[in-house]
Amino acid sequence: MSYKYINELLNLPEIQIVNIETNENHARIEVTPIDHTQDCPYCHSTSVHRNGIPYKRDVRHLAAFGRTVHLSIPAICLACKNCGSTFTWEYSFVEPKKRYTKAFSAYLASRTYGTTVTQTSMEEQVPYSTMERIFKGDLRRKSEEVHEKAYQEAVERKNLVLGIDDFAIRKGHTYNTGLHDLKGGRFLDIISGRTGEELQDYATNHTMFKLLNPVAVVMDLAKAYHTFCKEWFPEAIRIADRFHVNRYVTEALQDVRRLVQKDLSSQARKQLKSKSRLLNKRADDLTEEECRIVQECLGYDVRLATTYNWKENFITWYDCAPNAKIARVWFERWYKEGKSMELDVVNECLKTMANWKEEIINYHRLRYTNAAVEGRNNRIKALQRRLYFTRNQAIYKERIIVECNRELA
Incomplete structure (x- = not known):
């Protein structure tokens, strides 16, 4: 049976379909590499021979046509004639010893934004520990990329307008401060606390913050914010929201x-x-x-x-x-x-x-408000309620940065 068009739909060019087994809710696709051998990863020699296929890996892929999809891929043993090394065939679409393809892992991670790890784990029938590991790995990578890109855009932006506002962690007790690029519509960073000392500590220890050159800063009437901005951005217009x-x-x-x-x-x-x-x-x-x-x-x-x-x-x-x-x-x-x-x-x-x-x-003089900032604060509040808060401060900060910059993520 020809699987030419199904191969195109699968969109994994390095493999071809050998057989497909389906039932009501599940599809199992047996595949094999198109190439007969693979270059040695140690000496990069092409003089390699096969040592057999001791077992097949069962790897979950993206769902198709209402069915879960598992790929059965051969774990081909190879030996290098040049350096004598032995190794197993490496597939670009799945990491070694993993049970989910990269595409499926990325899909799982994206599903978790806007909901919880527990909810996604139940819906996708993936173990919670696996779902949590995938999500945290993706979150760490995305937050670093988003944070760096948002800050870099703000540094390079002409006529930059910043927005500063606090949001409650525990109403009446603990607060954080959000730093926003109002002109670019970006959430730049979280400052732990809202007192003058905490703001100064952040500014002193963040190189990118020192590179910001805003023409205006929008904030409420908190004296600590105005004193802070007057010191760090003396040329900027201070606008009461x-x-x-x-x-x-x-x-x-x-x-x-x-x-x-x-x-x-x-x-x-x-x-x-x-x-x-x-x-x-x-x-x-x-x-x-x-x-x-x-x-x-x-x-x-x-x-x-x-x-x-x-x-x-x-x-x-x-x-x-x-x-x-x-x-x-x-x-x-x-x-x-x-x-x-x-x-x-x-x-x-x-x-x-x-x-x-x-x-x-x-x-x-410059008609900007913190209306967009209040919208992000509401998103943060919803996130905190959805997660029943989190004790891990790194995850807390990373998730807020990604959730408030969805266009960049």
Whole structure:
């Protein structure tokens, strides 16, 4: 029987099919090398003869047509006439003494990203220990490649914009810091911790970090980050992340809402509290029904309505200010509007705004935010939940680097 076209589908040019046995869920393909002998791996002589085939290796390959596929490949013994060495035939598609082809191992490793080793092991009917070994080997190789490539791209990028933000390992207790290339859309590295000392330690001990030359760095209002960036990137514009800043304004709005609802009836208090999240939403994103509910909530107290309009004006300032010069004038107007309300909770927010005025206005010099960074942080959180966390710090870091740079992996 001719297996010409099946040989082409198998796509392993160094072997040819001898026989195929199939059942409902499984296919066993017996193959043999096309060449009669193989050069000596020690002296590279072509003067080699066969010493027989003591056994055949059973190697699992990629599934085909809904069936698992195993290759039966001969373990051909060879002897070199030149140097007298004996060796076994080496196949390029499978490593010595391995039970899975390179293609199948690569497939198994790729299946594990986005899920767990246990899940992939069960679905592919592969022993957990084998699945873990394959995945960790592939992860180590990929993370090194991805990390080096992402950092090299950032070093070479013109007008580089960095993003810095922390993410929780254990909420309220332990944090790491993520370093991002916002312009290239890459996750560069994980910095252990978020204090000034930990950031300095990372920068001092990483050569590639010292080669970065950003024109701007986007971050939240954490003083440690700004001090760190001011020291290492003195020429870069420090931009306060828009969404972190806006959170201070929405928190002030919610504080006013809590203040107002204390004086309301029980029913009105419950109504206002249950719809409080709609107050944070942008007015132009509200549906007609949501607009009606918001207007009803604002009708409870003029202080709440005034603060809500003040919050919307801040969003308009971010969206519509054409440049930094005009943004500064509009910001002063918005600041005075907040002061005129004479509310302590609003004044607390304005105090923060005044302290970080330049960094907030810098957004209008270069319009970058950490929105993509927050997306990667959510991916990291999902990864940590999926793995019930991991004690191996190396694997933890490697997996985050690969998962957050899937385009490079």
